[in-house]
Amino acid sequence: MALMKRALVGFAAVLLLAPGVSIAGAAKPVITIENPGECIAPAEEMRRNHMEMLKHQRDRTMRQGIRGEKASLNECINCHASKTTGSVTGKGGFCESCHTYAAVNLECWDCHQPKAGKKHAEAAGVKP
């Protein structure tokens, strides 16, 4: 019993200490809205739910071929890409600055093109 009490006290101490440590360690994200205007949903909803929106949309597009839905990664980029780098990644990039703060590993851009306005290359004789 005494052992359990001691363990509980120790656990509580860790809980109390942990937030202080993390706040001191990480720099606040820089969020620059490059194209001010209306997003597809209010900011607080986007902050909390954008990953769910994108995940469900991606499965419908990939698996069922449904295109042109409300949520779209390419539309995120078109609005939020930095005007200086043209990208949502990199230091201070719209996606990357928050994800670095939240310690979320961004894998979208391993495959998806993170730069806005990148022209689809046209092959000879192929209509765009």
Added chain:
Amino acid sequence: MNQPEDKSRRSFIGAAAVGVAGLGTIALAPGLHLVEVSQANPTSAPSQGASSKVRWGMLIDTTKCATGCDVCVKACATENGINETLKDARQGSQWIRKIDLKDPKADHMHSLPMMCQHCAEPPCVDVCPTGASFKRADGIVLVDRHTCIGCRYCMMACPYKARSFVHQPLTEQNPEVPRGLGCVESCTFCVHRVDKGMKPACVESCPEGALTFGDLNDKNSEIAQRIARESSTQVRADLKLNLGVRYQGI
């Protein structure tokens, strides 16, 4: 016996549910709603998606296909952003490639493009341990890179050597064709074009008009009519995979 009681309980629950729904969006916390109500107005309705009434297919007339011509291969590479500088030339992705065939007795040579045959019974889908390899309702066989773990089992299973693995990080993808390190990939029949009502890049680019693309299930389509009228072959038909791609003149 308890029926009247049950009924009243059910109607109470029903009424309670209506009451909750009537309140509309209930904010539990900023951004967290009990009932999700979209506030955005999408500019246009999303497309219907792939239909199982359609079976996309391709007919390749190898008698028209010129030896030494690789216009379709180049068009595919441009369309799908296969433009990386390779560290090892053997590791290049081949969504479509040209093959030269020679009859050793007759010395007759001819050439044909080979790519994913979009089987109705795809071995790559059978072996995939994660479900990343799949067949769409309209018969197009694809890799879902979100679930592909790069094990390359499908590359072993494919009788047509149609799949490739990406060995290096990529940066110059086309926005409509995401592709990257650690995943298997293959011909998609240019699914991003097909969904917009266009034809695959290889079909449009062929200067000889050797490739025909269309819906095998639509009796009025050019491809279905030609397959009904003219003789065509499935490569390794003995495997009974019911291919979407058919060849003439081999």
